[in-house]
Amino acid sequence: MTSKILIVDDDEEIRKVTGIYLENEGFEILKAENGYEALKIIKESGVDLVLLDIMMPGIDGIEVCMKIRENNLMPIIFLSAKAEDLDKIHGLTSGADDYITKPFNAMELIARVKSQLRRYTRYSNTQSISKNIMEIGNLTINIDTRLVYVGGKEVRLTPKEFDILELLARNKGIVFSIEKIYERVWGEEFYKSDNTVMVHITKIREKLEEDPKHPMYIKTIWGVGYKI
Structure with a gap:
């Protein structure tokens, strides 16, 4: 079954380019330009992995991540221009599974996405494992x-x-x-x-x-x- 990936970024070009990379790998892509739209898509459509920008207007990526974690276990990978160690620590402790800094290498992004999906699939195979x-x-x-x-x-x-x-x-x-x-x-x-x-x-x-x-x-x- 095709994995569904949500790209959340206020930069249209980032959404477009990242979507192309992942569609070429056979993933189904959903896109959101802000946190509110992302939360709505997750609630209505469900996704297998979220690529999430941090610096967005309205509600930033950290808060979006914490709201997602209230009810969802799917992998969350931050894609952010904020490259300081403290920024990465803040992102990971808010509930994210990985953190990639912009500009990123397409092959690295794809590898990390596949790695997180493998882990998520393995741990979600049975109800007892997820618990x-x-x-x-x-x-x-x-x-x-x-x-x-x-x-x-x-x-x-x-x-x-x-x-x-x-x-x-x-x-x-x-x-x-x-x-x-x-x-x-x-x-x-x-x-x-x-x-x-x-x-x-x-x-x-x-x-x-x-x-x-x-x-x-x-x-x-x-x-x-x-x-x-």
Whole structure:
């Protein structure tokens, strides 16, 4: 079955050229010139992958990405002229699966699109897989096997580290206090002087993050707690 790809960009030429590249590979192409139109198409037509610009009028790509993620699991690839590392981190932590900077190489774009579609198809083959494998950017969490991967490479977590990560991942966007994390994971009453959760969060970041001091996945909400 032909995969359906939505190209979202306020630049008509980008939409046109990108569409030609992908149509030549046999994909069905839909196009949107802004975020509102993109969300409408996704709701009414459904798509298998979204190519999404960041800097658009009205509603930017980051917000569009987060709105898509409220109800959809299809791959999202940012196509953006913003090339700084912080821009890429922001894009990936908002729910995107990949980030390509403009101007881009056509062959690289096609390769990344096919790669994301393969992953999405594999993980969506059965209902149980979609429920038990969570993907957040380059982070993959397999609940059944309790294995964690970053960029396809296995990362070994202790049982409690995995439990903390699973708790936050299952409740993405929700802030958990240190007390709540401790009580949910350890099943015991929390004592204010206990820094067990903070130590475990530090260890998880050291294993998952390229730069633990500027984490992409587990965010600190100062004075409140942690969230993914």
